Amino acid sequence: MLDKVLGGLVWSGGMDAVEELRAxxxxxxxxxxxxxxxxxxxxHSPLTDRVTFEGRDEVVxxxxxIFAVLEDVRTSAPLEHGDSYAFSFRARVRGAELEAMNLVRLDEQGLIAELTVFVRPLPSLATLFANLPPRVSARRRGPVVGGLxxxxxxxxxxxxxxxxRLAPRFL
Structure with missing residues (x-):
């Protein structure tokens, strides 16, 4: 992929995949x-380091x-370091506002080889945890496991x- 010069900034071809991911x-x-x-x-899940999702079909x-439980996703401009990129996003899950950071590593062909997501604040992460894993479990293991x-x-x-809501009153 050819490098593009935009307003004096060098935008590497690898950035294309990251920009398309954001969009x-x-x-x-x-x-x-x-x-x-x-x-x-x-x-790599933001919810646990005990589970990773591997292969294109599983990640799609x-x-x-993810897109079924997140609403109003808004992303930031990415940062680049070598074959790695980072960008943040904000979204809502069941009305709870969350903020997240995506780390993306590309392979030699400019395809996404690795994704790692970090989420904050804890109440929003917990709300995501209450909504996303049951859905994933139901898809992978059936509705009974999803319910559990x-x-x-x-x-x-x-x-x-x-x-x-309560703890800040005591800090």
Missing amino acids: AGERGDAEAVAGLLADDVVF ALHRD VACLAVPLAFAFRTAD
Whole structure:
């Protein structure tokens, strides 16, 4: 990919995949994400380090689930360092505003080889945890397992949202 010069800034060809990822995220378009991913892409969850999602098909399916629970995704301009890029985004999940950072590593062909996401604040992360894993579990393991995951996750989200409202009064 050729480098582009925009307003005196050098924009590497690899940035194209990141820009397209940002645009797909803002549209909630998981199918557009598919064309940006390497076959052996790895997605590192913001919810646990015990689960990674591997392969284009699984990461695209995960993005369908993500886009089903996130609303009003707005992304920032990316930063670049070598084959790695970072950009933030804001979105809502069940009315809770969240802020996240995406780290994206590209392979030699300019395709996304690795995605890592970090989310804050904790109550919003907990709300995401109460909504996304049950959906993913139901898709991968069936509705009974999805329901079980929801039974475990929903009380945590409630507890963290409640603590977030009360704890600052004591700080």
